[in-house]
Amino acid sequence: MIRESAPHSQTYVLHEGWAVSYKRLPDGNRQIIEMRIAGDFIGLKAAFLGASDRHVEAATDLVVSEISKAKLIEVASQSPRLMEFLFWKLARDEAIVAEHLTNVGGRKTLPRTAHFLLELAERLRQVGKGTATRYECPLPQHLLADTLGVTSIHFNRCLGELRRRGLIRIERNVVELLDRAELERITGFDPTYIGGGPDG
Amino acid sequence: MIRESAPHSQTYVLHEGWAVSYKRLPDGNRQIIEMRIAGDFIGLKAAFLGASDRHVEAATDLVVSEISKAKLIEVASQSPRLMEFLFWKLARDEAIVAEHLTNVGGRKTLPRTAHFLLELAERLRQVGKGTATRYECPLPQHLLADTLGVTSIHFNRCLGELRRRGLIRIERNVVELLDRAELERITGFDPTYIGGGPDG
DNA sequence: CGCACGGTTGAGCCTTATCAAACGTGGTGG
DNA sequence: CCACCACGTTTGATAAGGCTCAACCGTGCG
Numbered sequence: 001m002i003r004e005s006a007p008h009s010q011t012y013v014l015h016e017g018w019a020v021s022y023k024r025l026p027d028g029n030r031q032i033i034e035m036r037i038a039g040d041f042i043g044l045k046a047a048f049l050g051a052s053d054r055h056v057e058a059a060t061d062l063v064v065s066e067i068s069k070a071k072l073i074e075v076a077s078q079s080p081r082l083m084e085f086l087f088w089k090l091a092r093d094e095a096i097v098a099e100h101l102t103n104v105g106g107r108k109t110l111p112r113t114a115h116f117l118l119e120l121a122e123r124l125r126q127v128g129k130g131t132a133t134r135y136e137c138p139l140p141q142h143l144l145a146d147t148l149g150v151t152s153i154h155f156n157r158c159l160g161e162l163r164r165r166g167l168i169r170i171e172r173n174v175v176e177l178l179d180r181a182e183l184e185r186i187t188g189f190d191p192t193y194i195g196g197g198p199d200g
Numbered sequence: 201m202i203r204e205s206a207p208h209s210q211t212y213v214l215h216e217g218w219a220v221s222y223k224r225l226p227d228g229n230r231q232i233i234e235m236r237i238a239g240d241f242i243g244l245k246a247a248f249l250g251a252s253d254r255h256v257e258a259a260t261d262l263v264v265s266e267i268s269k270a271k272l273i274e275v276a277s278q279s280p281r282l283m284e285f286l287f288w289k290l291a292r293d294e295a296i297v298a299e300h301l302t303n304v305g306g307r308k309t310l311p312r313t314a315h316f317l318l319e320l321a322e323r324l325r326q327v328g329k330g331t332a333t334r335y336e337c338p339l340p341q342h343l344l345a346d347t348l349g350v351t352s353i354h355f356n357r358c359l360g361e362l363r364r365r366g367l368i369r370i371e372r373n374v375v376e377l378l379d380r381a382e383l384e385r386i387t388g389f390d391p392t393y394i395g396g397g398p399d400g
Numbered sequence: 401c402g403c404a405c406g407g408t409t410g411a412g413c414c415t416t417a418t419c420a421a422a423c424g425t426g427g428t429g430g
Numbered sequence: 431c432c433a434c435c436a437c438g439t440t441t442g443a444t445a446a447g448g449c450t451c452a453a454c455c456g457t458g459c460g
Binding site: 401402403404405406407408409410411412413414415416417418419420421422423424425426427428429430 | 431432433434435436437438439440441442443444445446447448449450451452453454455456457458459460
Binding site for chain 2: 415417418
């Protein structure tokens with residue numbers, strides 16, 4: 001059970017909790033690149049590359065396994081099956097970042113927010129942390145806003161608009177998607193980029 | 201010498217010319233994920249993954265080498281050196297997309313534009329297609345605008361502002377960075393994410 | 401109780417999109 | 431050679447979107 005600002009230059013598998021990786025901007029703002037949830041690796045690319053181009057920060061208490069880079073590479077090079085799995089993990093992470101870029105660059109904040117909520121639902125469902133329409137998200141709104149590249153104030157107003165339209169409900173930390181069909185329609189959400197495993 | 205809309209499901213090494221990979225949005229807009237220039241692979245991730253989540257399109261005439269996925273994987277699995285190189289290529293592409301996301305999500309259009317121009321300079325210089333302050337870019341502005349997630353009109357005005365400030369000059373297809381120090385200052389540009397090779 | 405933190409709301413301003421039109425240039429066909 | 435067209439660039443006016451500043455609310459915790 002760990003809680004700290006910067007899991008240094010190690011590789012981890014995240015079992016429980018939420019973390020974010022981000023870049024700082026000259027004006028003090030930050031852009032969150034990816035949200036790490038249960039089942040995700042942290043620092044996998046850096047393990048193969050030797051250096052990281054972003055910071056990682058725990059957003060909640062975490063439960064992780066630590067794997068030394070040497071051990072990871074050693075084991076991977078002996079098991080084609082594992083190697084293939086790691087490749088798939090890396091590729092999937094890249095696909096998610098690319099979709100994230102598309103979301104931020106191409107959608108206005110309202111559908112952008114909706115798309116983000118749908119992606120979280122999909123990813124959490126995949127690891128058994130929620131259903132297609134309901135999950136727990138313990139992150140404060142300013143973190144989600146930093147992810148979507150808007151101010152927390154504007155993000156908040158968009159959540160309000162989605163709520164007003166009867167599309168979502170947020171209580172405590174529980175997100176509920178009341179009308180997934182409509183949410184998918186306004187975003188053009190297609191979850192295939194999230195994938196289901198190395199085989200498909 | 202090829203010119204077509206969609207290099208189908210193959211892997212290519214780009215020797216000459218410019219290509220873009222992009223995603224379409226429900227409203228008809230498109231977000232360009234990455235610009236491919238000389239020295240870049242096209243469809244490398246897809247080769248290992250079996251499927252692509254984006255479209256690729258030639259923006260100019262191209263000179264490419266075609267490599268079948270089977271051949272690529274066969275050769276890679278026999279040469280650790282090549283395997284390491286491909287890994288580095290994948291990781292670098294991801295780093296560039298992440299920086300792209302940071303640029304689009306975190307910067308206003310003016311520094312965003314400047315950052316983009318600086319990145320191109322860096323990448324082109326690395327492959328001998330330009331200097332630190334001068335390179336050729338044959339792409340129309342609406343393509344660059346789709347890359348940065350703004351309208352071509354607004355992008356054009358930002359170019360004008362940079363020109364007016366004496367920071368850049370664009371003539372025909374030649375981009376000239378007249379004041380790199382100032383451009384780097386207003387963007388906080390740090391080219392390390394682009395890297396120099398598998399060794400550092 | 402009082403404080404810290406996050407969520408919510410309002411007003412005004414700046415940024416960016418949209419619609420519309422003019423301009424330049426290279427290519428094509430008469 | 432010139433008329434015309436296609437394409438990309440540039441500019442203007444207006445509207446919409448998003449940011450900033452500021453205040454208020456709710457809740458948990460010391």
